[in-house]
Amino acid sequence: MRKWALEKKVPNLLSGLYLHVVFLLGSVPLSHSDRTPEELAAIRNCSKQDGNGRNYDYMEGGDVRIRQLFSRTQWFLTIDDNGSINGTQDPTNCYSILEIRTVSEGGILAIKGVKSQFYISMNRTGALQAKRSYSESCNFKEVFLENYFNAYSSAKWTKQNGKGMFIALSQKGRPLRGRKTRKENFHSHFIPLKCREEEKRVE
Numbered sequence: 001m002r003k004w005a006l007e008k009k010v011p012n013l014l015s016g017l018y019l020h021v022v023f024l025l026g027s028v029p030l031s032h033s034d035r036t037p038e039e040l041a042a043i044r045n046c047s048k049q050d051g052n053g054r055n056y057d058y059m060e061g062g063d064v065r066i067r068q069l070f071s072r073t074q075w076f077l078t079i080d081d082n083g084s085i086n087g088t089q090d091p092t093n094c095y096s097i098l099e100i101r102t103v104s105e106g107g108i109l110a111i112k113g114v115k116s117q118f119y120i121s122m123n124r125t126g127a128l129q130a131k132r133s134y135s136e137s138c139n140f141k142e143v144f145l146e147n148y149f150n151a152y153s154s155a156k157w158t159k160q161n162g163k164g165m166f167i168a169l170s171q172k173g174r175p176l177r178g179r180k181t182r183k184e185n186f187h188s189h190f191i192p193l194k195c196r197e198e199e200k201r202v203e
């Protein structure tokens with residue numbers, strides 16, 4: 001297997017995720033086989049702590065997906081009990097488990113932390129905020145990029161020039177102001193990672 005440059009940068013994280021497979025081979029979404037059994041066990045453990053006791057197999061289905069959003073800057077997006085939106089490099093951090101619900105056609109979705117039960121919202125000035133209750137400001141449009149990453153722009157607010165404001169994490173794992181983000185910029189690129197084991201597909 002060829003090594004990918006980023007792998008050298010964060011060897012522990014990426015050796016577990018085999019991200020390079022995605023970059024080299026294309027459209028294969030990361031599934032259970034890309035994660036260690038220990039990691040999956042720890043993630044499954046999060047469902048015991050999320051306040052409603054449901055496991056992810058039960059929660060996932062229909063218009064709901066349970067995912068982690070792993071940024072191109074190498075952080076898992078988290079939303080904690082204090083409503084802080086941030087990044088973590090711990091793939092088993094329970095605050096990184098997100099419920100992604102389709103709100104309407106055209107890839108409009110709402111993202112909620114399963115453990116904290118906060119929605120991720122963006123306000124008019126492009127600041128990411130945690131919200132207890134759902135509103136239109138919690139709607140994001142999922143954009144599929146050519147490089148196998150996705151970008152998530154506020155479905156309600158745009159910059160003054162009409163361009164999108166995106167969820168983005170800096171190199172230090174801090175959220176960026178929507179006004180400073182662009183679809184083309186790597187800070188706004190994320191890969192949704194599955195959080196549970198799947199039945200093996202026959203190729």
Ligand SMILES: *[C@@H]1O[C@H](CO)[C@@H](O)[C@H](O)[C@H]1NC(C)=O
Nearest residue numbers: 038041042043045046048049
């Ligand atoms: C699951 O959580 C319990 C307590 O919350 C902990 O003792 C145990 O080590 C965890 N297991 C894994 C696989 O993380």
Ligand SMILES: *[C@@H]1O[C@H](CO)[C@@H](O)[C@H](O)[C@H]1NC(C)=O
Nearest residue numbers: 079080081082083084095116
């Ligand atoms: C929330 O904030 C309190 C007080 O600042 C802190 O002690 C606690 O660790 C924070 N909790 C999380 C999950 O970040």
Ligand SMILES: *[C@@H]1O[C@H](CO)[C@@H](O)[C@H](O)[C@H]1NC(C)=O
Nearest residue numbers: 084086087088089172173174
């Ligand atoms: C956000 O994440 C960074 C990097 O892990 C950490 O240093 C910082 O304390 C976190 N901030 C909050 C509010 O949790």
Ligand SMILES: *[C@@H]1O[C@H](CO)[C@@H](O)[C@H](O)[C@H]1NC(C)=O
Nearest residue numbers: 122123124125126127128129
């Ligand atoms: C947007 O959110 C930021 C950070 O929470 C806050 O400082 C600012 O006042 C908010 N702006 C508006 C227009 O709500």
